[in-house]
Amino acid sequence: MARHVRPAATPKPVIDRLHGAVVAVLTRPEQKEGLAKQMMSVEVSGSPQEFTDLVRQETAAWGAFFARSANTDRLAR
Amino acid sequence: MRISALLFCMLAVAPAMAQDPYPSKPVRILVPYGPGGATDIIARIVAQRLTESLGQTFLVENRPGANGNLALEAAAKAPPDGYTLLVGNVSTNAINETIFAHQLQIKPSRDLTGIAKLVEIPHIVVASASFPPNTIAELVAAAKKEPGKINFASVGLGSYPHLDMEQLMLAAGVELTHVPYKGGAGQAIPAMIAGEVQVAFFNMASLLPHIKSGRLKALAAVPAQRLPELPNVPTLAEQGFPGIGTNAWQGMFAPRRRRNR
Numbered sequence: 624m625a626r627h628v629r630p631a632a633t634p635k636p637v638i639d640r641l642h643g644a645v646v647a648v649l650t651r652p653e654q655k656e657g658l659a660k661q662m663m664s665v666e667v668s669g670s671p672q673e674f675t676d677l678v679r680q681e682t683a684a685w686g687a688f689f690a691r692s693a694n695t696d697r698l699a700r
Numbered sequence: 701m702r703i704s705a706l707l708f709c710m711l712a713v714a715p716a717m718a719q720d721p722y723p724s725k726p727v728r729i730l731v732p733y734g735p736g737g738a739t740d741i742i743a744r745i746v747a748q749r750l751t752e753s754l755g756q757t758f759l760v761e762n763r764p765g766a767n768g769n770l771a772l773e774a775a776a777k778a779p780p781d782g783y784t785l786l787v788g789n790v791s792t793n794a795i796n797e798t799i800f801a802h803q804l805q806i807k808p809s810r811d812l813t814g815i816a817k818l819v820e821i822p823h824i825v826v827a828s829a830s831f832p833p834n835t836i837a838e839l840v841a842a843a844k845k846e847p848g849k850i851n852f853a854s855v856g857l858g859s860y861p862h863l864d865m866e867q868l869m870l871a872a873g874v875e876l877t878h879v880p881y882k883g884g885a886g887q888a889i890p891a892m893i894a895g896e897v898q899v900a901f902f903n904m905a906s907l908l909p910h911i912k913s914g915r916l917k918a919l920a921a922v923p924a925q926r927l928p929e930l931p932n933v934p935t936l937a938e939q940g941f942p943g944i945g946t947n948a949w950q951g952m953f954a955p956r957r958r959r960n961r
Contacts, residue, residue, distance in 0.1 A: 645816045663820070678951070
């Protein structure tokens, strides 16, 4: 029974709610200025999927970089 | 008529009431490092602001260890209900999957779902003030003249300041000698000022004061656009090396699916 009420994946409404809240708080002008003083530039994703896709692309690009490196041994432990 | 309307209303709201609106209890945000670094700083700011705007406590939990892999695994294996989140960065969430493939029990890109990128921290190619080259072309020429003689700093084997320079060396066909500083930028920067190492890819947050004081100099900006703080420093792309250098970001993630522990 308990298995049925435990979600199988983080629900999309929860992901969307968090995305909306994060974008709203970070894009306030005073928040952006405060972070800019610490050299952090606010760059929020357009959607959760956009960010997920970016992370997958970058993960694949790093994998490809390691694969084609002439001397991979010295790059990792 | 009135009663049936009331009944209709009650039935209509029932499904919504059956499930608590999110968030109905405190949310923890795992951070893959100890307190004080950029990832921890942005996680704490976001936690504070979400606590204010969503009316529930968002609590940062530092889980350092194994280059961030402990926190990645804890996040991926947590119940996927929105009450365990992770703030990671390009190293933990895009690089570790490859360099720690044999140690990681999960695949971050498969087992975590993105919520949002939060911030980017611009990086630059920086050099000791006493190092003669002032541009990437001059750096490449100097490295070609004396292969292996120029030292570059990083914050460890497999860190992106290390990998970025390896990428540049590969693209330019030159050889520099890697000097990793385990104490991080706080140790590497004084070494560069002292001239023990000549060049590095580091973030602007730690470099700007030293560039302003003239103890270090910027050879190139890593972002696609020049930095407002360094308008006279051309980008790597402008200097013939587009696509080199990590676009360093921090982002928020949630577990994708329920996993067996």
